[in-house]
Structures are given as C-alpha cells and as structure tokens.
Amino acid sequence: MKRKILGIVGVLVMVMGTQRLFAQHDNLHRQSSVYEAPTDPAVIAKLDNWQDLKFGMIIHWGVYAVPGMIESWALCSEDWINRDSTVAYHDFKEWYWGLKDEFNPVDFDPGQWADAADAAGMKYVVFTTKHHDGFNMFDTQQTDYKITDGPFSDQPKANVAKYVFDAFRERDFMIGAYFSKPDWHSQYYWWDKYATADRNNNYDIRKNEWRWNKFKEFTFDQISELMHDYGSIDILWLDGGWVRPLETVNEEVRSWGARIPEWSQDIDMPKIARMARKAQPGLLMVDRTVHGPYENYQTPEQSIPEEQMDVPWEACMTLGHAWGYHEHQNYKSVNKVIHTLTEVVAKGGSLLLGVGPTPKGLLTDEDVNRLKGIGDWLDVNGAAIYGTRTVDYYQEDNVYFTKDKQGNKYAIVLIEEGMEIPNTVSWSTDQAVDGNKVTLLEGNKALRVSKTVGQVIVTIPEKVRANIQQKDAIVFAFK
Template sequence: MTPLRLVLAALLCAAPFSATHAESPGEYVPETDPLVVRKLDQWQDWKFGFMMHWGPYSQWGVVESWSICSEDVEWCERPEGEAYVDYVKRYERLPETFNPVKFDPELWAQIAKDAGTKYVVFTTKHHDGFNMYDTRQSDYRITAPNVPFHANPRADITREVFDAFRAEGFGIGAYFSKPDWHNDDYWSPRWATPNRHNNYDTRKHPDMWKRFVDFTHAQIGELTSQYGPVDILWLDGGWVRPTDTLDNIAEGNAGVPWPQDIDMPGLAAMARKHQPGLIVVDRAVGGRYENYRTPEQKIPDQPLPYPWETCMTLGDSWSYTPNDNYKSARSVVQMLVDVIAKGGNYLLNVGPDANGELPPVAVQRLQEIGAWMKVNGEAVYASRSIAPYRDGKFRYTRLKDGTVHAFYLPDADETRLPATLRIPGPAPAAGAEVKLLGSDAPLAWRREGDATVVEVPASLRKQTANAYAWVFRLPGAAPAH
C-alpha cells in the first residue's frame, strides 16, 4: 500500500494493495449459496477486523512488494543511483536474512482481541510472491532451507497465526495475491517486466498461462484444505481478471490487451469444497466472486446497497515502516462508527516489524481503542444500519431486538457531553429506559417533534469526559427482526 500522502492519488489511479479503484465495476451480484449467505451475515455481525501486512520486506521498512514493480509512480520508487535489476536482485535475497525470532502469534491475537476486533485477515502471499506459509508449489517460502526462520518450530507462520487467532474466537481471513511476480509463468525471465501485469501475451503462450493458473489453484487448495477452518478468501490484484482490456488499472498504463483469466468459477468451487460457505472476495473485479466490496483507505459518503468493508491502515503504510505516523484512537473510533452506521465493516491494518513484533505505538493505540470498545461494543457488534444513518454529530445503528444506538461524535475540542441533548431520528418505545453506555442510570427524556431530548446529569458528564464518542441506548426505536 501507499503512504497516507499518496492516498488521493491511489484512489484515483490504482494504488498498490488493490491496484484498482475502491469501487468495483458493474452491479453487485448477490450470493445465492445459503451457506455463503449465512457466513456473510455472520461476518457483518463481526463489524471490526484486524489486518496484517508482513513479509521479508519489513526488514527494509519499505512498501510491500511494489518497489520491484517497474512503473513510474511514487509507491514503486527505489533508491537513487541503483539500477532496477540490481535492486530486484537485492530485494529477492531478503528472505535469506528474515528471522523474526520475536514472532508471538498468541500475543498478536490477544492484542487484537483486547482492541475489540473479531476477525483477522493475514497476508499469506503478497505480489512479490514470497509465501508466508509452507507451500509445496514454490521454494520462495518462509520454510525454505535458505530462510533462517525455517528451523524455528513456528516457521509455518500462516498456520501459527490462524491457529492463535482461531483459539481466541476470531474469524479467519486469508489474503492472497493473484499476481505472483516471482513466478516465471507470470513474470517470465524471457521478457522485460514493464508494469504490474504478466509480461507476455496469454493468447500467444496459453501453455505458460495454464501453468500459472494451475499453480494458483494448487496454492489456494493448500490454504483451504491444510490450514483449518477459513472464513474469508481475500484475493488481491484486481488486474488479474478475464476482461480483454484493463483501462485505468495503472496510472499511465491502459493495462494489457490480453486476458489474465485464472478461472474464478473453478477456483471458488474448489475452495468451497474444502471450506463450505467460504466468503470469496475477488477485490475490485466485480461479479459473483466478489461477495463483499472493499473501499480502500476511505469511507463512502453514503450507505452502500451491498456488503462492504473499509480497509484502512492504522499508520500511513500497510507494511512496517520506522517511525510511522499512527492515527489517534479517537480518529479510528469515529471512523469505525461512521462505517458501521452506513452498514459496513472496518478492517484496520498494522504491519509487524522485522522481528515479528507489533510496533509499541500501534499497540498503545489498539489498547486505547479497546478501552472504548469494552464500554460501547454492544452498539457495534451484530448491528445494522438504520435511517437516518447520520445527522450532524450523530450516527445510528440498530440491533435485531429493535434497540437503536445513537452515537454522538464530539468535535476535537469537545470534552464533555452537553447537559441537554437533542437526538434526531428514531423514537424510543414509550416508557423505555434511555441510558448512556457505561452507566446504569436511566436518563430523563422526552420526545419533542422528531427528536429525543435527553437530560445528562453533571455527574455523568464529568464521569464520561474525554470519550472518543458517546453512545445512547434507545430501546424499541426500530422494529425487532
């Protein structure tokens, strides 16, 4: 992914990580498999997810994978004075020094759980083709003999991550890059690699492309059959798709005139044979294999009419960079609230460092977020959107029992709730007890026109000072589902 300063450019011209617009082409195609529909409903209940971009590139603190891509865009920059070919050779040797001896997946899972997240998406393989699991399809993997960490009993990193998070009750998501820049049947050594796409015409060399498709299916087969229950297959690299043109996929490039069809019907069927009900997210491609959509580094202005997830970095970068600029807990909480009020999920990314540790500042932010979630999580989990979604400083969610929660998002200099608060929108049931989450004391309230007027005692205003957001429970304000 890109630093924050490049986000606007990324959204307009195919940022790394998705390398596509945040929105996908065409109409959303609803899933009909009842097992997948049920899993999607469960995923929407989770609301808040944890993502990690991690690989040998963390040793350099550079953007994951993209510096070996020969495109003239900022996120593909390399050091001045070094030839592209020389740089790629150095990059490809990074696994030979990758030895994250402080890797502790149980600690990661505990930190993520304490932050209030409910599912994890882990990078099993990014575009550079390095596998963070014990694949049998490639020697470019964490368990290869030339990787120092291969002798560690926890060398199969993906297995360890999945097992540790699963033990804490997390949903499990496998990030997997469809393009593989290390594979000779994607970037063939016979030709130059001018951009992110495969570097030969798949119509002229169908044998090479078939080998790559078979390789991809074999790797997905390993992940879905050998690594325990998996809930989400999160496929990145949206330029790998069967269309004949790829306009606007890369800045300054019209893509390539040949298809990059990896047989998604066959891949999804195979993966779901191993994992019935598996959510497949073929990012930014559209069609029936993008079960939910993934706006990147931004929050849509309005609710979307299909399942969706904002994926966003806690810092500026997706992968570890020294002295990254981390968002405040207040900012993250308010973005989470805005997302769920519009019916989405929020997937928050942190990049572990080369030793296998989550950066201390990131951990501190996660702890602060978790403290807010412990008080207010009931308004987040298993919630759905309800009109008016947002009104001024307010955001709204509903639960299946008809309870509506109204979130009050304070301004930066606003440390206490007003003594009298007018909450527009859904009316609590007559005689209901309106409460501020974190307090058992019923609040005096009345209905005036289209607003619920709540009186907040001075003692409660003082007790709840400096909250990132305040949440009011309005029982019976929506029909029960």
C-alpha cells in the same frame, strides 16, 4: 559487498520516498459498483455472521518488513513508483529478492498479535499469506521463495501462517487468508525474457498459452494448499484485481488509471471456487473489485463511501500510514479510529484495520496501546456496533444511528479530541425515540428526553458527564 551497498541505498531510498509511495498507493484499489449476492445457503449464512462482527485486523508481513518499506510495489515499474535513479532496476530487484536471506523473525509471537486484536475488540483476522512480490508466509510446495526456506526455516513456528491462524482461532476469531493473485516472483507471471513494465503479466498470453496455463496451475495449487492444510478458513481474500477475465473490464475499471492489457488474465475463478468451497463449505470469497459471484463483499481501500450502502462491504484501512511495518508510522489516534468505525458501521460496513509486525515478529508497543484504547471503548459501547444493521436515517451532524436485531436503536455521539461532552445532545425526530427516556450505555444511566416540534433533546446531568470515562464517543440506547 555490492548487495550490502545496494541494500543500504535501497533502505535509504525507501525511507525517503515511502510516504509518497504509501499516499499514492491509497488510490490504487477502488471498489466495484456492481454487486452480485451469493446464492449458496452456507455462504449466505456465513456472510450474515461476518456482518455481525464489524471489526477485524489485517496483517501485512513479509520481506518488506526488513527495511520497513512499502510492500511489493517498489518492484513495479509504474510512474508513481519513486526509486533511486542511480540504482539499476535489475539490481534493485535482486536486492529486494535477496531480503529473503535477511528475514529472520526470531521473536515471532502470533499470540501477542491475537491478544492485541482481542483487546481491541476485533472479531476476525485477515493474514497476508502472499503479497504481490510472491514471498510466501506459508510452507507452499510450489516455490522455494518462502519463509520456510531461509534463516527462519529451522524455527518451530517457521510455517508462519499455520501458527497465525491457530492463535486467532484459539480466541474464536473468524479466519481470513489474504492471497495475491499476481505473483511478481514467478516466471509464469513476470517472465525474465521481457521487461517488467507494470503490475500486469509481462508477456502476451495469447502467444504464450502454455506459460499462462502453468501460472493458473501454480495459483490453483497454492490456494488448494491453503484450503486443505491450514485448518478451518472462513474468508479467501484475493487481492490484485487486475488479474481478471478481460470481459469483466468495464469503463469503471478503465477509469482507475492502470494499464489494461489486450489479453485476458483469467485464472479460472470458478474452478478455484469449486475446489475451495468443497474444502471449506460456506467460504466467503472476496475477489476484490472483480464484480460477480466471487466478490461476496466489497472492499473500498483507505476510504469510506460517501453514502450508506445496502450491500455487504468492508473498509480496509491502516492504523498508521503504512500497511506493513514502518519505523516512523504516522498513527491514527484512538479517537480517529473509533469515529471511523462508527461511520463505517452506520453506513452498513465493517472496518478491517491494518497493522504490520516488526522484522522480528512483534507488534510494536504503539500498535498494542492504540488497539487497547479502541477496545476499552468497545467494552463499554460495543452493543451499538456488534451485530447491528443500518437504519434509514443514519446520521445527523456528529451523531450516527444503528439498530440491533432485537430492534434496539443506538445514537453514537462523536466527541472530537479535546472537546467536552455537551450537557445536551439533540437530533431530528426523523430518528424518533419512544417514551421520554434513553439509556447512556456507559454506567447504564437512564436520561430524560424532551421533545419539541421536529427535535429530540437528551440532557446529560453534570454528575453523569463527570463520570464518563470513554470520552471519544458516547452512546444512547433507545426504542
């Protein structure tokens, strides 16, 4: 009875406080300003391939889907966390850990997820195999805190990660495995001997070397399982950037606001990388915010850099307000996502868009419909997105510019919701157009260009405007 009551209280608390938590969480993961390019030819080749894809899906799914609350973070004792003050912290953690016994996604359908991503025009996936709470969405042999040890364990697709990866591979997606370096369920990271003050490990590693070495073994063995037992993996997407060698903590990291322990939370990334790349040659490693050889591309979260970047990067952002499932998602419009994707690509990045399946294992109709709307636009205008690279003069007001590897250039004109497509579009001759014509991608219509001193003007006849179906942004191709 106590667990049932606490469960109800916990759900109510998180429903009432979750918007604030998600808003605060947006500021927890920054990007490093230092970039070290890879030197392994296989990694370089895969990175170039990844930079062609431009648009991917990140899937957060775990026990937090049951109450529809923020993923993992409510377990953490930090000032920004909003829990019910009448519920003891220990009791709250026991309730959260106990969600394992309620998580039974009987409608789990990874094919539906992959179909929705494919319809959206996405080209790669990053699946959360384990978040900070330590609950594993794969059949790890290192702990029983996993999807294959609970009410879903007797189902044919209980080893969830395997079937997610298989479903997306069937649709020719690049495969990414998200893995949290911290593990708040592990006694080797959060030791019950001490209180859990914040996101960091809660004991002095210098005085408990054996315990930290056991955590390093635990982490290595779990990543090894993912690298050896789940088919071809293209990206190892490592979250929890506070788990890092102390010598990598610089003033930039300190300015982010999280407490920095006096000891090093080094998990021996060189050893992990050697093992992982032996199993998966050319593997992209994304040790988020930890600048150095294992951050093959940068990952600003819920934000777009102000200026174009000349290093590989990816904006990881949510389709709604939450990474995981939430009953009342505050969704971004199709128009908003298309505009975001355009800006990200013109600035040299890729967009990794987050969705969260329901506790039963399906994407909602709202997710699916919005993803389809994005894909409809890309079906017509994808040439300006996929396989492109940056140009020096990449933006003028609501017009963004890209170019492909064959030298074709594109002008993507963003149209705000409810606004009509203008009869003329102009931009500075800083982005020059050869000849006197451009091609409207939708319908492959040749349009005349006039040029004045310092300006290019494209006229769109009324008949052409009337036939444009994809009104969120129009695209011109030119030389």
